[in-house]
Amino acid sequence: MKARILFALMPMFLAGCIPTYTLKKAGPTTVANGAFTVQPSSAWNVVPKDVSRTEWEEVWTQNGPLLDTVAFLGGLPEGKAVVVQKKKEEQRVPLFRANMSAEDLASMVEASYRIRGVTVFNVESVDPVEFLGGQGIRVRFNYAPTNGITKKGDCVLRVIDKKLYVMKLEGVSSHYFNAVVPEFDLLVSTAALQK
Amino acid sequence: MVTRFRPLAAVLLLCLGGCAATTHQASDGFTPPSGKYKLVVMKPDISVSVLTAGGLNEPREDWTLTARENILASLKQQQAKRGGSTQVVFASTTAANDDPKLAELDRLHEAVGQSVLLHKYTPYAALPTKKDKFDWTLGKLATDYGAATGNDYALFLFARDSFSSGGRVALQAVGMLGCVVGVCVLPPGGLQQAFVSLVDLKSGNVVWFNHLVSTVGDIRTPEGADAMVNKLLETMRDPDAPKKSKKS
Amino acid sequence: MNGSRRHFLIGGGACAACLPSLAGARVLPTNLESLVDTNYEPLDPDERGMWQSCERIEEMIRTSPQRLDAPALQDYTRGVVERLVGRETPDLRIYLMRDSSFNASMYPTGMMIVNTGFMARVRNEAQYAAVLGHEAGHFFRKHTITGYRSIRRKTSTMAFIGAAAGAAAGYSGQGSWVDAANVINQALVMSVFQFSRTHEAEADAFGIMLMARAGYSTSAASAVWGQLIAERMASAKQRGAKYKDRSESAFSTHPPSEDRMQDLSDTADHLSTVVVTNATDGRDEWLAAIQPHRAMLLEEQIKLNDPGASLYLVESLAQDGWTGVLRYNEGEVYRLRNADGDDVKAADAFAASTALPDAPAEAWRAHGFALLKAGKTPEGREALNRYLTMKPDARDAGIVRYTLNQ
Numbered sequence: 001m002k003a004r005i006l007f008a009l010m011p012m013f014l015a016g017c018i019p020t021y022t023l024k025k026a027g028p029t030t031v032a033n034g035a036f037t038v039q040p041s042s043a044w045n046v047v048p049k050d051v052s053r054t055e056w057e058e059v060w061t062q063n064g065p066l067l068d069t070v071a072f073l074g075g076l077p078e079g080k081a082v083v084v085q086k087k088k089e090e091q092r093v094p095l096f097r098a099n100m101s102a103e104d105l106a107s108m109v110e111a112s113y114r115i116r117g118v119t120v121f122n123v124e125s126v127d128p129v130e131f132l133g134g135q136g137i138r139v140r141f142n143y144a145p146t147n148g149i150t151k152k153g154d155c156v157l158r159v160i161d162k163k164l165y166v167m168k169l170e171g172v173s174s175h176y177f178n179a180v181v182p183e184f185d186l187l188v189s190t191a192a193l194q195k
Numbered sequence: 196m197v198t199r200f201r202p203l204a205a206v207l208l209l210c211l212g213g214c215a216a217t218t219h220q221a222s223d224g225f226t227p228p229s230g231k232y233k234l235v236v237m238k239p240d241i242s243v244s245v246l247t248a249g250g251l252n253e254p255r256e257d258w259t260l261t262a263r264e265n266i267l268a269s270l271k272q273q274q275a276k277r278g279g280s281t282q283v284v285f286a287s288t289t290a291a292n293d294d295p296k297l298a299e300l301d302r303l304h305e306a307v308g309q310s311v312l313l314h315k316y317t318p319y320a321a322l323p324t325k326k327d328k329f330d331w332t333l334g335k336l337a338t339d340y341g342a343a344t345g346n347d348y349a350l351f352l353f354a355r356d357s358f359s360s361g362g363r364v365a366l367q368a369v370g371m372l373g374c375v376v377g378v379c380v381l382p383p384g385g386l387q388q389a390f391v392s393l394v395d396l397k398s399g400n401v402v403w404f405n406h407l408v409s410t411v412g413d414i415r416t417p418e419g420a421d422a423m424v425n426k427l428l429e430t431m432r433d434p435d436a437p438k439k440s441k442k443s
Numbered sequence: 444m445n446g447s448r449r450h451f452l453i454g455g456g457a458c459a460a461c462l463p464s465l466a467g468a469r470v471l472p473t474n475l476e477s478l479v480d481t482n483y484e485p486l487d488p489d490e491r492g493m494w495q496s497c498e499r500i501e502e503m504i505r506t507s508p509q510r511l512d513a514p515a516l517q518d519y520t521r522g523v524v525e526r527l528v529g530r531e532t533p534d535l536r537i538y539l540m541r542d543s544s545f546n547a548s549m550y551p552t553g554m555m556i557v558n559t560g561f562m563a564r565v566r567n568e569a570q571y572a573a574v575l576g577h578e579a580g581h582f583f584r585k586h587t588i589t590g591y592r593s594i595r596r597k598t599s600t601m602a603f604i605g606a607a608a609g610a611a612a613g614y615s616g617q618g619s620w621v622d623a624a625n626v627i628n629q630a631l632v633m634s635v636f637q638f639s640r641t642h643e644a645e646a647d648a649f650g651i652m653l654m655a656r657a658g659y660s661t662s663a664a665s666a667v668w669g670q671l672i673a674e675r676m677a678s679a680k681q682r683g684a685k686y687k688d689r690s691e692s693a694f695s696t697h698p699p700s701e702d703r704m705q706d707l708s709d710t711a712d713h714l715s716t717v718v719v720t721n722a723t724d725g726r727d728e729w730l731a732a733i734q735p736h737r738a739m740l741l742e743e744q745i746k747l748n749d750p751g752a753s754l755y756l757v758e759s760l761a762q763d764g765w766t767g768v769l770r771y772n773e774g775e776v777y778r779l780r781n782a783d784g785d786d787v788k789a790a791d792a793f794a795a796s797t798a799l800p801d802a803p804a805e806a807w808r809a810h811g812f813a814l815l816k817a818g819k820t821p822e823g824r825e826a827l828n829r830y831l832t833m834k835p836d837a838r839d840a841g842i843v844r845y846t847l848n849q
Contacts, residue, residue, distance in 0.1 A: 021314075023323035045322045063331060064310035064322060090678050091747040094779050101812040102842045107746075107779060114746050119543045119559070120509055121746075127841030137842055144508035149306045174303045175334030175399075242495070256491035286502050290536075298506035 019048030024060060030194060032058045035074020036132060036165065039190035042183060044070075052084050062183075067176045070184055073166035082166070083112050091115040098162035102126060102137045109139050109155050109168075120144035131158045132165055132193050142173060152177040156188050167191065217426050219405040220315055220329040227277070227403075228348050228393075234274055235346040236283040238301055241266055241354045243415060258356075258415050265420030266354060273424055279348075300336050304351050307331050308392055311404050332400045341396025349396055354389040354423065356414045387412050391427045482534070497552040504538050504556065511539040511559060519732040520557060520575070523568060527576045527653040528583070535582075543743045545671060549578040562733060563740035563756065564670060568725025569663035572654055577664075580649030581642065660722040674755045681751025738803065741772045750780040767802030770795045774809055789813055797826070804833040808843065815846075 024044040030037050033056065047059040047069065059071045076082065078098050085092060093111045100108070106126050113121050121143040129138035136158030144150050154177075155168040169184040171177030228234065243258035271281040287293045311331060314322045337349065386408065393403035405427050413419035504510065517539055525532050534553045542558040549555050555578060565571045651661050672686075679686040733740070741760075745753045753776040761769050774792030777785040790813035796806040807830040814823030827843055837843065 018319045020319045021322050043324045045324050061322070062324070064314050066306050066310045066313070088684070090682070090752070091749045094748060094781055097781065099816065101816060102839070102846065103808065103812045104778070104781075106839065111746060111748050111779065114543070115748070119541045119743055123838050125841060126839035128845040135845075146509075147302075147305075148503060148507050148509070149302045150508050172303065172306055174299060174336045175332065179334075240499075254496055256495050259495060286499060287505075288498055288502070290505055293502075293505055295506060298502075 021045045021048060021061075028190075031072040032056055032074025034194055036072070036191055036193050038072070038187045038192075040183065041186055054080070054082065054084055056080075057082075062180060063176060066172075068171035068180050069169070070180065070187065071166070071168045071170075073164065073168075076164040076166075078162050082108065082164075083115075085115070089115070096164050098159055100159070105137055105157050105159075106139045109157070110141070113143055117146050118143050129156055129188070131156050131167070131188060132160065132191055134158060134160070136165075150174075154181070154184060160193065165193075217405055217407045218316065219403065220311065221404075222329045222400055222402045225402050228274075228279055230278055232279045232347040233345060234279045234281045234348045234350055235344065236267065236270060236281060236350045236352060237297075237304070238284060238286045239263065239267065239352045239354075240286075241352070241414075243355070244357045246357045262354070262356060262414040262420065265417050266352070266414060266424060268417070269421045269424040270350075270352075270428075273428060282346075296336070296340065300333065300340055303333055303336055304392070304394070307333060307401060308351065308353075308390065308404075311392070311401070312390070312406070315404070316406055329404070330400070332398070333394055334399045337394055337396055337399035341399075346396055349394040351392045351394070352389070353391075354387075354414065356387045356412070358413075387414065387423065389423060389427055494552050497550050497554065500550070501536070501552065501554050504540070504554070507540070509541045511541050513539055513736065516732060516736065519728075520571075523572050524555070524575055524579060526657045527572055528579055529653075529656065541743070543747060547574050547578050549582040551582065553582065555579075555582075559736075559740055559743055562736070563744050564674070565667065565729070566670070566726070566759070567663065568729040568732075569654065569659040569723065570667045571729060572657065572659050572725075573650060573664035573667050576650035576653040577646045578650075579653065580646035584642075584645060584649060655722075658721065658723055660724045663724060670759070674752050677755040678749050678751035681749075681754075738768055741768070745772050745775050745779070748779045750776050765795070765799070767796045767799035767806060770799060771803055771806040771809065774806070774813075778809065778813075786813070786816060790817060804830055804837070807833060808837075808839075811843075 022045070024040065024046050026040050026042050028037055028039045035056070044060040044062065047061050047065050053059070054073070054076065056076045057071055057073045059065070059069050061067075061069050073082065076096055079095055081093050081095050083093055091114070093115055094104070094108050096108065097104070106123060110121055110123065122141060124140040124142060125138075126140075127138050129136050131138075136156055139155045139157070140153065141155070142150060142152045150173040151170055152173050153168060153170045155166065157164065157166045159165075167184075167188055169177070169180055171180055241259065241263045242254050243262045244254045245258075246253075267281075267283055274281045284297065313320050314325065315329070340349070341347065388409075389407040391403075391405050392401050394400065395402045407423065407427050409423075409426070412422055414423050517537055520537050520539070521532060521535075524535065524537070535555055536553060537555045537557065539557050539562075540559065543560040543563075544558060545560045545564055547555070547557045547561050555575075557575070561574060562571075565574070647664070651664055654661050654664065676686040741756070744756055747753070754773070757769055757773050757776065761773075770792050774789045774796060777789035777792060789809075793806055793810040793813050796802045797810050807826050811823050811826030811830060814820075814826055817823075824847055827847055831837065831840060831843060834840075
C-alpha cells in the first residue's frame with residue numbers, strides 16, 4: 001500500500017512540472033508578454049497559467065484567485081477568443097473583432113461567463129474610460145457563480161490598431177472586490193502601451 | 196505570527212503507520228481568546244460515515260448526531276475552561292429560520308476557508324505575498340454580525356470521520372492527485388479530517404486556522420471527540436509553543 | 444467539468460454504467476402506486492444519512508443567489524404538481540432556480556428543483572407536467588433509495604468519479620468549501636442520483652399515468668424530448684458537427700434517448716386507448732403564467748451564443764407570430780454569432796423589432812448600434828436617443844451618451 005501511494009506521489013516530487021505562484025514586487029512592470037506596463041503600489045502574486053487562459057493573458061491575485069484576481073490581456077488579435085474553448089463546446093464566446101461596438105464588447109465579456117455555467121449575470125454600468133492613452137469602455141458587473149459566492153467585476157477594454165487590450169478586476173462581493181478597487185484604479189491609470 | 200507550512204501529502208506519507216498530525220496558522224500578534232468571551236460555533240459541519248467496500252462514503256445519521264453532540268460538548272467544556280461561553284448556530288432546516296446575512300457570511304467563509312486550504316496547506320500553491328503572514332479576513336460582514344449578536348468570536352468547524360468496512364487502496368492514489376493540482380482532499384481510508392477557523396468578530400479577521408488529519412480516533416465517543424477538539428485547539432492556548440506534530 | 448456544485452442540481456441523469464440496457468422493456472403504468480405519503484420519514488440508517496446530506500443541500504439552495512423569486516410562478520408550479528399527484532403537497536418544497544440548463548430534479552427529501560432552462564423550452568402546461576410528473580415519479584416510487592442500494596454493491600466506479608471530481612474542482616478553482624473537502628460525499632450524491640434505466644422507464648410510466656389521470660394530453664411527454672433532440676440537432680448542424688445522443692454520458696444534463704422517446708410514445712398510445720377523453724395541453728394557462736418571465740428566459744438562452752439552438756428556440760416561439768421581443772432576440776443571435784452577413788441579418792431583425800409595438804428598449808439600442816455600424820449615422824443616433832428616452836436610467840446610458848457625443 002505504501003509503495004502505491006509513493007508511486008502516485010512521484011510526479012509531485014519531480015519539481016518544475018508544477019507551476020507555482022510567483023512574486024510581483026511593487027513598482028513599474030510589464031505585463032501580458034510585455035504588451036503594456038503598469039505601476040502597482042504593492043506586491044502581488046502571479047497566478048500560474050491554466051488551460052482556459054490564452055497566451056495573451058496574465059493574472060495576478062492578492063488573496064488567492066477564489067477571492068480576487070486582476071487579469072491583463074495584451075494585444076489579442078482579431079478573430080481570436082478571449083478564452084480558450086474546446087472545439088466541441090456548443091456555447092461559444094464571440095470572437096473579438098476590431099469593429100465591435102461598445103455593446104458587442106460588453107456582450108463578449110458577459111458571454112465569457114455565461115458559457116462557463118453562470119446564469120445570473122448583471123451588468124451594472126457601461127461607461128467610457130481613459131485607458132492606455134485613449135478612450136476605452138468600462139463594464140462593471142456582478143454575477144453568481146455556481147458555488148453561490150457572488151462576485152463583482154470591473155472590466156476595462158480598448159481596441160488599439162485592431163488589437164484588444166483588457167484589464168479586469170474580479171472579487172468576491174463581500175469585502176474582497178472593494179479591497180482591491182483602489183489598487184486596480186491605480187493600475188488602470190498607470191497603464192501604458194509598450195512601444 | 197509564526198506559521199508553519201507542512202505539505203499535507205508528506206504528512207500523510209508519514210502517517211501511514213497510524214498517527215495524527217495538525218498544522219496551524221495564526222495571524223500576526225494573535226492572542227487566544229481570554230477573559231469572559233462569547234464564542235459562537237457557526238453551522239458545524241460534522242459527519243461520520245461508513246466506508247463501503249465499493250468505495251462509497253455513506254453518511255450515517257446516528258453516528259453523525261452522536262459525533263456532533265460529543266464534539267460540541269467537548270468544545271463548550273474546553274472553552275469554558277478558558278473563560279468563554281459557547282453557543283451554537285445550527286444550519287437552518289426551514290425557510291422560516293433562514294438568515295440571509297448568516298448564509299452570506301457562511302458562504303464567504305467557505306471561499307476564505309478554501310483559499311486557506313489551497314494556499315497554506317497545498318504544495319506549490321503558496322502565495323509569495325503571504326509567505327510569513329496569515330492575513331485573511333471576512334471583513335464587514337463578520338464585524339456586523341458580531342455587533343448584531345454580541346459575540347466576540349466565531350468558530351467554523353468541519354469534521355469528517357469514517358470507518359472502513361473494507362480495504363481501499365487504489366483510490367488513495369487518485370485522491371492524492373488532487374493534492375498535486377491544488378486541492379488536497381484526503382480520500383478517507385478510515386480517516387479523520389477536520390478544519391477549524393476562528394474569526395475575531397471585532398476585526399473580522401481569521402485569526403486562527405487549524406487542520407487535522409488522523410488515522411486514529413473515533414469522534415463518536417466522548418473521549419474521541421475530546422481528543423479531536425484538543426488536538427485542533429490545543430496550540431491555540433499558547434501561540435509561542437513550538438509546533439508539535441504529534442505522532443501517536 | 445465545471446462547477447461541481449452545479450451537479451447537485453442535476454438529478455435523474457441516466458446511468459449507463461450502472462445496469463445493462465433495458466431498451467425494449469416497457470413498464471405498464473396502470474399498476475404503480477405511490478410509496479410515499481405526506482408524513483413520510485425515513486426509517487433505516489442508509490436513508491437517514493442521505494436525508495441529512497440533502498438537508499444541507501436544501502439550505503444552500505434556499506439561500507442561493509440563483510434562486511428565482513417568482514411567487515406566482517411557484518404557486519402555478521405547485522398547482523400543476525398537485526393536479527398530477529392528486530393531493531395537496533405540504534411535504535414538497537419547490538425551488539425555481541436560474542440555471543440555463545434543461546433540468547428539473549427531485550430529491551428523496553421532497554425537494555424539487557425546477558430550472559429556468561427547462562421552463563424556457565416547454566411550450567404548454569402538459570409538457571411542463573410531463574417532466575414534473577416524471578420527477579415526482581422518482582420521488583413517489585422512492586427510486587433514489589433503491590438505486591443507491593444497488594449501486595452500493597458495485598465496484599468503486601462512482602468513488603473514482605468523486606475523487607477525480609476533487610481534482611477537477613481544485614484545478615478550476617470553482618468548487619466550494621463543502622465540495623473540496625467532501626469529495627466522497629459528492630460522489631455519493633452523484634451516485635445516488637444516477638438513476639438506472641429501469642427507474643427512468645418506471646418514472647416515465649408513472650409520469651404518464653399521472654398525466655392521463657390529471658387530464659393532460661399524454662403525447663406531451665414524448666413531445667418535450669422530441670423538441671430537445673431537435674434543438675440539439677439544430678445546434679450541431681449550425682456548428683457543422685454531428686448530433687450524438689449523449690444519454691450515455693454520466694454527467695450529461697438529462698438528455699433524452701431515442702429509446703426512451705419510443706417507450707414514452709408507446710406508453711402514451713397505450714394509455715390513450717384506456718383513459719383520456721378531453722385531454723388538454725393547457726397552452727393558454729402556460730403562456731399566461733410564463734409571460735412575465737419570457738424576456739428573462741430567452742435572454743438566458745440567447746446569451747449562451749449557441750446559434751443553432753437559439754434560432755430553434757426563437758423560431759418555435761415565433762410559430763404563434765413574431766413579436767418585438769422575438770425579433771429582438773433573433774437579432775441578438777446574429778449579432779453574437781457575427782458570421783459573414785450576420786451584421787445585415789441582425790440589423791434587419793432589430794429594425795423589424797422596433798416596428799412592432801412590444802419592442803423592448805434594448806431593441807432600439809441594438810438597432811442604433813447596427814445602423815451606426817452600417818454607416819447610417821443620423822438614423823443610428825436617432826435610434827440611440829430613442830433608447831435613452833425609453834430608458835433614461837439604463838445601465839449603459841454612460842457609453843450610449845458618450846457614443847452620441849462623438
